[in-house]
Amino acid sequence: MASAxxxxxxxxxxxxxxxxxxxxxxxxxxxxGEIVGLIGPNGAGKTTLFNCISGHYHPDQGRIVFDGHxxxxxxxxxxxxxxxxxxxxxxxxxxxxxxxxxxxxxxLTRTNSLGRARTKALAMLEFTGLxxxxxxxxxxxxxxxxxRLEITRALATEPRLLLxxxxxxxxxxxxxxxxxxxxxRVHADMHLAICVVEHVMxxxxxxSHRVVVLDHGEKIADGxxxxxxxxxxxxxxxxxxxxxxxx
Amino acid sequence: xxxxxxxxxxxxxxxxxxxxxAVGLAIIWGLMEMVNFAHGEFMMLGMFxxxxxxxxxxxxxxxxxxxxxxxxxxxxxxxxxxxxRRVQRGDAFAQIFATVGLxxxxxxxxxxxxxxxxxxxxxxxxxxxxxTQLSILGVKLGVPLLLAGLLALVxxxxxxxxxxxxxxxxxxxxxxxDRDAAMLVGIRPQRMFxxxxxxxxxxxxxAGVILANFFSVYPxxxxxxxxxxxxxxxxxxxxxxxxxLCAALLVGVVQSVTVVYLPPxxxxxxxxxxxxxxxxFRPQGLFGRF
Amino acid sequence: xxxxxxxxxxxxxxxxxxxxxMTGYTYFQTVGFLVLIYATLGIGWNFIGGWAGQFDFGPxxxxxxxxxxxxxxxxxxxxxxxxxxxxxxVVSMVICALITxxxxxxxxxxxxxxxxxxxxxxQPIGATWELINGSRGLFIPLTPAxxxxxxxxxxxxxxxxxxxxxxxxxxxxxxxxxxxxxxxxRSKLGYYxxxxxxxxxxxxxxxxxxxxxxxxxxxxxAAVFAAGGVIYGFWALAVFPDxxxxxxxAVLPMISTVLGGxxxxxxxxxxxxxxxxxxxxxxxxxxxxxxxxxxxxVIVYGIIIxxxxxxxxxxxxxxxxxxWFGRG
Numbered sequence: 001m002a003s004a005x006x007x008x009x010x011x012x013x014x015x016x017x018x019x020x021x022x023x024x025x026x027x028x029x030x031x032x033g034e035i036v037g038l039i040g041p042n043g044a045g046k047t048t049l050f051n052c053i054s055g056h057y058h059p060d061q062g063r064i065v066f067d068g069h070x071x072x073x074x075x076x077x078x079x080x081x082x083x084x085x086x087x088x089x090x091x092x093x094x095x096x097x098x099x100x101x102x103x104x105x106x107x108l109t110r111t112n113s114l115g116r117a118r119t120k121a122l123a124m125l126e127f128t129g130l131x132x133x134x135x136x137x138x139x140x141x142x143x144x145x146x147x148r149l150e151i152t153r154a155l156a157t158e159p160r161l162l163l164x165x166x167x168x169x170x171x172x173x174x175x176x177x178x179x180x181x182x183x184x185r186v187h188a189d190m191h192l193a194i195c196v197v198e199h200v201m202x203x204x205x206x207x208s209h210r211v212v213v214l215d216h217g218e219k220i221a222d223g224x225x226x227x228x229x230x231x232x233x234x235x236x237x238x239x240x241x242x243x244x245x246x247x
Numbered sequence: 248x249x250x251x252x253x254x255x256x257x258x259x260x261x262x263x264x265x266x267x268x269a270v271g272l273a274i275i276w277g278l279m280e281m282v283n284f285a286h287g288e289f290m291m292l293g294m295f296x297x298x299x300x301x302x303x304x305x306x307x308x309x310x311x312x313x314x315x316x317x318x319x320x321x322x323x324x325x326x327x328x329x330x331x332r333r334v335q336r337g338d339a340f341a342q343i344f345a346t347v348g349l350x351x352x353x354x355x356x357x358x359x360x361x362x363x364x365x366x367x368x369x370x371x372x373x374x375x376x377x378x379t380q381l382s383i384l385g386v387k388l389g390v391p392l393l394l395a396g397l398l399a400l401v402x403x404x405x406x407x408x409x410x411x412x413x414x415x416x417x418x419x420x421x422x423x424x425d426r427d428a429a430m431l432v433g434i435r436p437q438r439m440f441x442x443x444x445x446x447x448x449x450x451x452x453x454a455g456v457i458l459a460n461f462f463s464v465y466p467x468x469x470x471x472x473x474x475x476x477x478x479x480x481x482x483x484x485x486x487x488x489x490x491x492l493c494a495a496l497l498v499g500v501v502q503s504v505t506v507v508y509l510p511p512x513x514x515x516x517x518x519x520x521x522x523x524x525x526x527x528f529r530p531q532g533l534f535g536r537f
Numbered sequence: 538x539x540x541x542x543x544x545x546x547x548x549x550x551x552x553x554x555x556x557x558x559m560t561g562y563t564y565f566q567t568v569g570f571l572v573l574i575y576a577t578l579g580i581g582w583n584f585i586g587g588w589a590g591q592f593d594f595g596p597x598x599x600x601x602x603x604x605x606x607x608x609x610x611x612x613x614x615x616x617x618x619x620x621x622x623x624x625x626x627v628v629s630m631v632i633c634a635l636i637t638x639x640x641x642x643x644x645x646x647x648x649x650x651x652x653x654x655x656x657x658x659x660q661p662i663g664a665t666w667e668l669i670n671g672s673r674g675l676f677i678p679l680t681p682a683x684x685x686x687x688x689x690x691x692x693x694x695x696x697x698x699x700x701x702x703x704x705x706x707x708x709x710x711x712x713x714x715x716x717x718x719x720x721x722x723r724s725k726l727g728y729y730x731x732x733x734x735x736x737x738x739x740x741x742x743x744x745x746x747x748x749x750x751x752x753x754x755x756x757x758x759a760a761v762f763a764a765g766g767v768i769y770g771f772w773a774l775a776v777f778p779d780x781x782x783x784x785x786x787a788v789l790p791m792i793s794t795v796l797g798g799x800x801x802x803x804x805x806x807x808x809x810x811x812x813x814x815x816x817x818x819x820x821x822x823x824x825x826x827x828x829x830x831x832x833x834x835v836i837v838y839g840i841i842i843x844x845x846x847x848x849x850x851x852x853x854x855x856x857x858x859x860x861w862f863g864r865g
Contacts, residue, residue: 054742080744088742094735105732108725109744117725157743282646284594333847339645341846343592344795348842351788355832355839470784474657477650512661519654527639 007032007193008053008084008161012062015048022048024217025062030193032160035183037208037225038197041237044214046197047089050163054086055079066161080109085159087150089166089197095139099130099149102138106156121156127189128152128182144175148182155186161193162186168203176200180207205229213237249385254503256386262499263396266403266492267454268472269479271447273491274410276480278423279443281331282339284346286476287469288353289319289448293455294464295357301368308371308456316453323448327441335440350470357466366464373460395457406450407488419443451476471515478522554704563700570700570772572813573707574765578790579797579805580714581761586791587800588727589754590734592649595656596758597786599629601663603763604770604781608675609668611771615678618692622767629763630756637755641748644737656782663778674777677770692771703772710768711806714761718802721757730754731800785835789813792838796845812838 006029015023023045030036038046051057053064055076064072071079085106094102103121104114111117125131128148133141138149147167154162164183168176180203187194198204204211205225213221213228215237221228228234272286296315300306326349334345373391381388410416422429422439429436462468479498483490498518505517557565578600585593606628607621616624640651664672681695682688694702721727729750732740737747770776789812790805797808816834823833 056738056742075746076738076741077744077746080742086742088739092736092739094732094739096735097731101728101731105728105740105745106743108728112725114723114725114728153743284646284649330843330847340590340592343646343649345843345846347594347788347791348839348844348846350839351835352839352843355835358832359836470653471657474650474653477647478654481647481650510661510665512665516658516661519657522654523636523640523651527642 006030007067008195009065010049010053010062011065013049013052013059013064014061015045015052015057016060021217023052023059023214026214026217026219027062028212028219028222030161030195032193033187033191034210035187035194035196035208037204037211038195038214039199039201039204039211040214040220043216044237045217046214047165048217049214050086050165050195050197053079054084054163080157080159083158083160084163085154085157085161086163087147087154087165087167089169091143091146091150093138093141093146093149093153095137097138098134099136099138099141100125100134102149103153103156106153109157117156124152124156127185128155144171144179147171147179151182151186155190159192161195164194164196166197166199168198168200176203183207201229250507251504252384252386254507255500256388257392258500258503259496260388260392260396260499261503262496263399263403264454264458265475265479265499266495267399267457268451269476269483269491269495270403270406270488271450271454272476273480273483273488274406274419274443274450275447278410278419279440280423281335281440281444282342282346283447284343284473285326285349285353285469286447286451287471287473288350289323289469290451290455290458290472291357291464291466291469292322292353293319293452294459294462294468295361295366295466296452297456297459298366298368298464301371302366308368308459309373312453312456315456316449319452320445320449322452324441324445326448327444328437331444332437332440350473354466354469361466363466368459368464371460391460395460399454399457402450402453403492406446410488415442474519474522475515478518478525481522482525550708554701558701563697566700566704568813568817570704570707572809573704573711574769575789575793575813576806576809577707577711577714578762578765578786579793579809580711580718581758581765582790582794583718583800583805584721584730584757584761585751585755586758587794587804588722588730588734589751590730591751591754592646593652593755593758594649594787594791595652595654595659596755596762596790597782597784598656598659599633599759599762600766600769600786601659601776601778601781602629602632602759602766604766604776605669605675606763607767608677608770608776611677612675617690618767618771619690622764625763625767626760629759633756633759634752638748638752641751656787660778660782663782670777672778674775674780676775679771679774692768699772703768706768710764714764715802717757717761722802726750726753726757734800788835788838792842796841812841 008030010026010028013023013026014021026045026049038049040046048057052059055071055074055078058073062072063070066079066082066084069082071082094105097105100121103124104117107117107120107124111120122131122134125134128151130145130148130152133145138146141149151164151167167183168179171179183194183196184207186192196204196207208225210223211221211225211228212219213231213234220233220237221231268290271289272283275281275283293315296318297308297311300311300315301308330345330349331342334341373395376390376394379390381390381393410419418429418434419439419442421432422434422436426436429439475498479491479494482497483494501521502514502518506514509517553569554566582593582596585591585596603622603625606625607616607618610616610621610624611618636655640648643651663669669675679691679693682691682693688694688702692706729740729745732743732745733747733750741747766781770781773780793808793812794805795808796811797806798804815837819834819837
């Protein structure tokens with residue numbers, strides 16, 4: 001794994017909505033195999049950044065470069081083909097389809113054969129632990145299982161970069177621990193780069209190799225977790241929310 | 248050149264009438280985010296109401312506006328409370344489908360009651376003025392259409408003030424923005440929706456009464472006006488009332504100018520084609536933001 | 538159990554015209570013919586409406602393009618309707634792709650309105666285009682066939698055998714459409730259509746270009762409508778704008794499908810089976826009385842639609858026993 005360039009380069013991304021600056025001049029790099037945590041107070045622009053990377057928004061200024069290709073104005077489906085997969089803050093599954101069919105849809109990104117897609121889907125479900133529920137309708141799953149399904153479906157597209165948008169929010173402590181374990185296994189077995197947006201510090205800090213902090217649309221810190229956590233700017237940004245940073 | 252200027256002038260006047268046709272949809276869709284394929288049918292009922300009152304009681308459409316408007320208001324409220332309220336929790340598909348059912352019911356109900364024959368409202372107040380014309384800058388404006396257009400404009404402005412300046416209007420906007428928050432301040436969303444539907448239907452019904460002065464009345468007239476209204480609302484950008492007015496004027500002019508150069512059968516086709524082009528190039532409408 | 542029902546149904550479907558042939562009334566066979574045609578069109582509508590989830594109110598413009606292509610080919614080059622059907626399907630799919638792809642970015646009811654707009658643009662074109670004889674329409678020249686095989690090739694039956702034979706043609710068309718639907722349902726296309734229906738943005742995030750697949754779905758719809766249009770046109774021996782662009786061609790298949798169970802394989806047949814006889818019974822009972830031809834049957838349809846939408850948004854096939862009829 002001796003790639004010279006970074007897998008993902010966000011260069012001075014700026015995104016505006018009317019008068020609101022959701023992202024201002026944000027530059028981030030992610031290399032293959034890294035787990036990067038993306039944190040910041042509510043409204044800091046984390047999901048906006050994800051949306052810019054995955055192609056659902058196009059940056060007003062700046063560039064998004066993935067694997068050497070400028071994908072700033074690329075459609076989301078093409079970006080997925082290039083190797084970026086994501087999950088959503090408000091979980092989205094294909095509610096009227098079964099768990100298995102959901103994942104098959106993901107697997108069909110890489111093959112036209114339904115048979116091969118099915119095999120791949122079953123393997124993914126086995127890996128993430130949802131194999132036993134493959135016949136259930138997605139709409140009837142618990143929140144934790146829906147999120148797990150989303151991840152499984154994203155993995156079936158064989159991404160090189162996985163964007164997880166608050167994959168742990170709304171989960172009980174047990175479910176959260178299971179989800180963290182899943183992310184670790186995904187990283188270990190599939191050698192993906194993963195970017196995790198999270199609010200829960202106890203989750204993000206141990207998981208990430210590196211942490212990027214956004215506040216009011218700007219990047220205010222970028223480094224190892226133990227360093228970032230002591231950064232005075234970061235502490236100040238969170239002061240109103242948590243009353244102090246956590247080690 | 249004067250032919251073109253004349254066409255533009257006519258188009259602007261028609262545009263005012265179209266604005267009234269479309270504004271009801273702008274409210275129902277734009278504020279309430281609900282679909283209504285049967286929008287033009289309310290207009291058709293307004294036209295038939297005007298015709299019937301004229302044929303049986305000799306009432307002029309200008310007078311008929313009031314009772315017909317009220318009756319269609321009630322119909323609009325009933326449509327919401329009996330039908331749309333139940334499909335509201337469904338997806339857009341179910342809403343479209345429900346209003347398609349309403350469309351078929353109303354359109355063919357009219358056929359059953361009145362047959363498909365074309366009817367005309369004759370000897371109206373406005374018709375009696377049809378000889379007179381105003382001449383401005385070399386362009387002739389027929390008084391009947393001008394007065395009708397001005398009437399439509401007055402109603403339009405009244406509606407705008409109602410929605411934008413009154414407490415009721417603010418309640419309406421609040422409900423569309425955040426239903427739960429609206430409930431917290433004592434607004435009852437169901438009641439708001441019902442009134443919005445009543446208002447939307449009544450406005451387009453009244454527009455029908457006014458249009459009955461100039462157009463023939465028949466059961467199938469509704470659908471093309473529904474598409475026209477949607478085209479206007481889409482052009483005007485997601486239910487902005489002011490946008491609707493501008494878009495309606497534009498549509499009126501486009502339609503009027505088209506007839507100068509193309510066979511009359513294509514009058515509407517050009518407007519619909521523009522709708523498709525807008526969809527292609529600027530789906531947020533001419534005045535919408537994204 | 539399901540297999541047995543299928544076989545039984547097939548036997549009934551095949552034997553039906555033979556049985557009623559004894560009565561001497563071609564009426565029953567014609568009703569069967571119409572049920573099958575509408576059911577076929579319903580299957581067609583299921584592609585864009587049921588699986589892709591996009592409300593299409595104007596698919597019958599492709600009924601027209603199909604019928605006119607085959608009619609023109611018959612009038613000018615004496616083509617067999619089967620060749621005409623192949624041409625009609627190709628022409629319809631090409632036109633569909635060209636006019637639908639640009640509007641796929643429209644969501645929900647704006648897309649639906651766009652389909653209505655297309656239909657409304659088609660009307661004056663149909664009425665004024667000289668190539669297709671404008672509003673006067675095209676009459677299909679049909680010389681009575683001299684042998685059974687020739688009749689099958691030219692669809693040239695006359696007299697009492699016409700209704701009988703056309704029933705089987707429609708049955709064959711219906712079967713072909715069902716096979717197509719079955720294959721698509723279990724293909725990548727089917728999965729992608731349903732993904733777009735359930736969550737378009739989510740679908741795009743896993744690599745589905747919704748513009749392409751919505752267009753493909755509609756093209757499949759166009760193909761089926763074109764085929765149905767050809768059969769109907771040759772049965773009617775004439776194609777003219779008011780007839781093929783009539784709203785009922787859009788409404789009845791749509792209602793059949795939704796009533797019978799939207800997105801379900803057998804939904805359209807079930808729906809058509811219920812609706813068409815209603816219409817026929819009403820014409821029969823109203824006869825030539827004062828309410829005849831007053832669209833009373835459509836009023837009933839309208840009420841049915843509103844009831845279904847209000848109380849059973851997924852149609853009859855969302856009832857428990859509907860699992861028999863295939864997945865949705």
